[in-house]
Amino acid sequence: MQVKVLGAAKEVGRSAFQVNCDGVSFLLDYGVELGKESSYPLQISPQEINAAIITHAHLDHSGNMPSLFVHGSTDVYATPPTFDLSRLLIEDMVRLEKSKLPFDLSDVTKMMMHSKEIKYREKVTRGNASFELLESGHVLGGASVLVESQNKRLFYTGDINPRGSRMLREADLDLGEIDLLITESTYSQTNQMPRLEAEEKFIEFAYEVLDRKGILFVPAFSVERSQEIAVVLKNAKFKHKVIMDGMAVKVNEIMLRYPEYLRDARVFADSVNHAVWVRGEKERRNMLDEPAVIISPAGMLVGGSAVFYLQNLALDKKNGIALVSYQGERTPGRKLLETGRVNIRGKESKAESEVRQFEFSGHADRTALFDFIKKIRGNPKVLTVHGDNESCTKFAEEIHQKFDFDAHAPNAGEVITI
Secondary structure, three states: EEEEEEEEEOOOOOOOOOEOOOEEEEEEEHHHHEEOOOOOOOOOOOHOOOEEEOOOOOOHHHOOOOHHHHHOOEEEEEEEHHHHHHHHHHHHHHHHHOOOOOOHHHHHHHHHEEEEEOOOOEEEEEEEEEEEEOOOOOOOEEEEEEEEEOOEEEEEEEOOOOOOOOOOOOOOOOOOOOOOEEEEOOEOOOOOOOHHHHHHHHHHHHHHHHHOOOEEEOOOOOOOHHHHHHHHHHHHHOOOEEEEEOHHHHHHHHHHHHHHHHHOOHHHHHHHHOOEOOOOOOHHOOOOOOOOOEEEOOOOOOOHHHHHHHHHHHOOOOOOEEOOOOOOOOOHHHHHHHHHHEEEOOOEEEHHHEEEEOOOOOOOEEOOOOHHOOOOOOOOOOEEEEOHHHHHHHHHHHHHHOOOOOEEEOOOOOEEEE
């Protein structure tokens, strides 16, 4: 079994791995790193692979998959919610970035025509190799991948949250012995605040802002984070109005169609249906008239209806902004967090509203990652990926020291054999 690292090497973004099993080849994820200059994994042609797999809908894992259909085709496997959410996010990306992308909407349609929906633990066999998806606890329908061929077994975490969340069940980590582990390293060097503590502090801040007759604006990722915040507010019996806007509303509709993928479908439905759903610009303007919590993408303040709310709320000190999503480098969200400054209609200004950050990550933190690796059976080679240079490199060194596994932070283009 050979793995070629096509992306996510010492970086977060453009995840992609080609697994060759003595004649059968699988592509695990094929993402994009969006930015001023978007970046892509190393190229692969559909003729080189027997099947492609999308672990979950986030664009850094799914966003480049349509490029396989520009000059060819292949079967693409994922859970049903992953396909629905991926299509929504990719089509939105195409509308916003169409001049920059190597594919267009027709290629997204072709990808969906070659989509093969599978459930968790449903084994797919091609030649002498097979794969199955295991629940990852990261986003709705999200999965890790177990590949088996000729007594060799590879486990790719994708993005994983062993503990799950209020919305999602814990990750399925009943793996048996493993020969190669490809693990995310996003938070390998940091522990997050315990979730209950983060929730309490977030709810306290929400009441502080609304008690002074302000609006609390919560820019959040449209898939999972927006809904998680709505569930947290409902669980706390929050007494004020909650508003959801932008793509989060379309995601609500998709998620309500898949109750079997949720930890508690009734709690989820009660939480999102308790919120007011905004579906247009006129409604959006009306939401600024009274104190409320407004949840709206984009989580890093890059585009989306979040820009409207930022421009209308950031210059009034009675308002608050709660950053609950990861803030990537060189994003408006990171700039607001580090400098307290915002761009309002092309002019840079100091934000007057109170800004606080809360940890609601859907990823395993340092403790959770080590707890997971401690339970791995066998003596696997380990590849640490999907983290910045330090997170991947140090994590590999620590895994070797603690568990005596052959651990390594690979570079893009590297081939590993087991």
